[in-house]
Amino acid sequence: MRMSKMYGIDVSDNQGYINWPKVKAAGVQFAILRSVRHSGNPDKQLASNIKGCIECGIPFDFYKYSYALTPAEARAEVKRVVEVLKMYGVVPSKDTVIWADIEDATQMALSTAALTKVVQAFKEEVLESGFEFGLYMGKYRYEKGEINLDLFDDHTWIARYYNGYNVMLFGDKPNEKYIPTVKSGTLWGWQYTSSGRVDGISGNVDLNEAYYNIKETEVQPEYYQTPEFTLIDSLNKVGADSSFKSRACIAAKNGINQYKGTAEQNLKMLDLLNAGKLIK
Numbered sequence: 001m002r003m004s005k006m007y008g009i010d011v012s013d014n015q016g017y018i019n020w021p022k023v024k025a026a027g028v029q030f031a032i033l034r035s036v037r038h039s040g041n042p043d044k045q046l047a048s049n050i051k052g053c054i055e056c057g058i059p060f061d062f063y064k065y066s067y068a069l070t071p072a073e074a075r076a077e078v079k080r081v082v083e084v085l086k087m088y089g090v091v092p093s094k095d096t097v098i099w100a101d102i103e104d105a106t107q108m109a110l111s112t113a114a115l116t117k118v119v120q121a122f123k124e125e126v127l128e129s130g131f132e133f134g135l136y137m138g139k140y141r142y143e144k145g146e147i148n149l150d151l152f153d154d155h156t157w158i159a160r161y162y163n164g165y166n167v168m169l170f171g172d173k174p175n176e177k178y179i180p181t182v183k184s185g186t187l188w189g190w191q192y193t194s195s196g197r198v199d200g201i202s203g204n205v206d207l208n209e210a211y212y213n214i215k216e217t218e219v220q221p222e223y224y225q226t227p228e229f230t231l232i233d234s235l236n237k238v239g240a241d242s243s244f245k246s247r248a249c250i251a252a253k254n255g256i257n258q259y260k261g262t263a264e265q266n267l268k269m270l271d272l273l274n275a276g277k278l279i280k
Helices: 020-025 046-056 071-087 112-129 139-144 227-237 244-253 263-274
Strands: 002-011 030-034 060-065 097-101 132-138 155-159 186-197 205-212
Touching (some): 030 205, 046 060, 071 097, 097 112, 112 132
Parallel strands (some): 155 186
């Protein structure tokens, strides 16, 4: 349903640990979170970003920067995204969008027919998983026809940096005459700069104007309120690697052997971290 404009950000671990209360106070109305890295591992700040958005009442969706060159690879990417989201307690819903970020140079070397099949497979897997699908592309690639747009009657998110890479402050509205247009589907939103600044985030961040309601993503509280989630968030906050492999190494350094990620082990590590005694 079309609504008045909303203003938000899309983020990844490139932004480091985000102070979500400050972001909320700055007026940010939604966020799009990177789900997994190229390796397939969760974005290093995903747990912290989910937790921050939930606690601050900021609605959020997810994106996947795709490297898929075949339909099979696209399906595998989506399966991994869904696996990670479920691992973090995210409930599959048509109210939650997984955006296919189609821009990698290796994909652009494919024929239109080949890349179209890749995106179709991505879309099919997202919908079959119970989530909603959205397509993100840059204005140039979109208008050039890198994929057959007649086959995608979906939410579309277009990047157009009309102001180049000059710094833009969150709250300063973009020039509306540069809003992109779409060939099919609906223009869900416009990413109007990658050089945005907002209180609570160090350095640049992408700024977006959205034209449709971003609905609340359901995350099971029994997951994000657990010691594991809190430990991940706390490690991210101090700039430490919060992956399971890294947590196991940290645990061993602190005399916690055979780390399995149990509540008891995570609470011991949290107590050491909060006391300033955790060996990282």
